[in-house]
Amino acid sequence: MPSQSSPAGAPPGFPKPMCYPAAADLPRALERCRMLLDRLLQHEDGWVFAKPVDTYKLGLRDYHSIIAEPMDLGTVSRRLELRRYPNLLCFAKDVRRTFSNAMTYNNKGDDVYESAAKLSRIFESGWVSILAALPSPPPVAVRRARLKDELPRLPVDLQEKAAIIMKDIGGWIQEVDGRVEVDLDKADEATLDKLEWLLALATMRKEAGALDNQTR
Structure with missing residues (x-):
């Protein structure tokens, strides 16, 4: 007969909930x-x-x-x-x-x-x-610099997700001329994890698209 009791002992997971490794890795x-x-x-x-x-x-x-x-x-x-x-x-x-x-x-x-x-x-x-x-994660300052450079290059839907993430921490700035920027200095490591997750998603999309083109 089936048992509804879960197996004892949860397996080990990530040391913390982060988007690791970096998209390049x-x-x-x-x-x-x-x-x-x-x-x-x-x-x-x-x-x-x-x-x-x-x-x-x-x-x-x-x-x-x-x-x-x-x-x-x-x-x-x-x-x-x-x-x-x-x-x-x-x-x-x-x-x-x-x-x-x-x-x-x-x-x-x-x-x-x-x-x-x-x-x-x-x-x-x-x-x-x-x-x-896995290589050691880069310092926070390096992660922020990379995100500042790469976030504007994300597809529009992922930029919208980044906006939501940054708005939650008060780090999304609306410029007078209509431009929007992010204040990554306000982003803690947990927020950086979420943003890097978006970079990883963009990378995976590109690879999936390249794979589709090869199989056509």
Whole structure:
């Protein structure tokens, strides 16, 4: 019978909620994520998590009442290929959800539960290696200077998101002649994280567009 108890022990995450690494380093970091994901999928138990749970075929009528957010490694793989992850935390969250769902729905000792626990340990070990290989984040002054240079180059919709972020901290200035500027000196590290996230999104969009052009 399925158990609704969550697996004990939350896996380690990012040291803080930041958009790290920088946009320039993100493609390399995501490639390391791809290698780790391939390792999971190629494991002898990887096939269990390679596709969404077929609740109809398996007769799991209560699955969606217990599991609010289904996830599988195949979906994670497609999101990586389509450059849908703006940072590493989003990738790790989906992988962890895949295994935590399996360990929530199944009882400890069941084959699926034990397979999920095994692959979860492999993931966490590889995840530590990925984090250890990341370069140290730049000083705050360097981050502010980079954002001041790159924010005006963002697509209009991302500039609007930046405006909302800065307005929340009182750092959005409306000039008399209609120009708008940001006062990045008012941005703390948490705000810089959010703004850098927008830069990463812009980079991922460009890469996805280039990938689409190559496949046409």
